Amino acid sequence: MTQLLDTITSLDNELSKRYIALDPGGYFIIYVDREAGLICAKHFTNIINEKGLAVDPATGKVIPCDGSLKRTSETVYKGRTAKELCVKLLEEIQPCPVTMLDHAAYLGREFLRAEIALINGSEYIQD
Template sequence: MNQIFEDLAAIDEELSKRHLVLDPGGYFIIYLDRESGLICAKHFTNAIDERGLAVDPETGEVIPARGKVERTHATEFAGRTAKELCVKIFEETQPSPVTLLDHAAYLGREFVRAEMALVNGQDYVQD
């Protein structure tokens, strides 16, 4: 069983190295609110420049992928389960802040990971 887990982890690790096209609709910072029993997702707007980099729509400054960034989120979503959070973002919010299908799939995966961490009392770190 351990070998299967290692093989699957290696597949995911390799896939995490692929090039990603950024969503012009923005990005999400996902975290857990354990006291309230919620999965939370702050949505931040961005624009994509001619190089394919995410930039602050107000300043035109590149938004770094790593490190602390001081920005104000546009919206915050919360749900008790991954499914509830997906319904709020993709069905109840019109237009949806997510404009790319691969971004939607990524968020679904992350929300499930966050839900499992919440249920199992584990740490959650967004991929």
């Protein structure tokens, strides 16, 4: 079992290094609200520039990945489970803020990881 877990962890770590095209519909910061028992996803709009980088619509400046730029989210989506949050975000909201299938798949994976962390009481860090 330990060998399988090590293999899965190694594969996940390697896949996390790949290039991902950014969604023009925006990006999400996912976190767990333990007191409320919720998985939360703050949605931020952005524009993708000619170099494929996300830029702040208000300033046109590149949005750094280190979190140093403080922005206000457009909306915060919340759910008790990964499935509930996916249904709200991807099926009920029109127009859908997610415009790329790979982004939708990524969000589903991250919401499930956040749900597991919520259930287990473990730390959740978005990939």
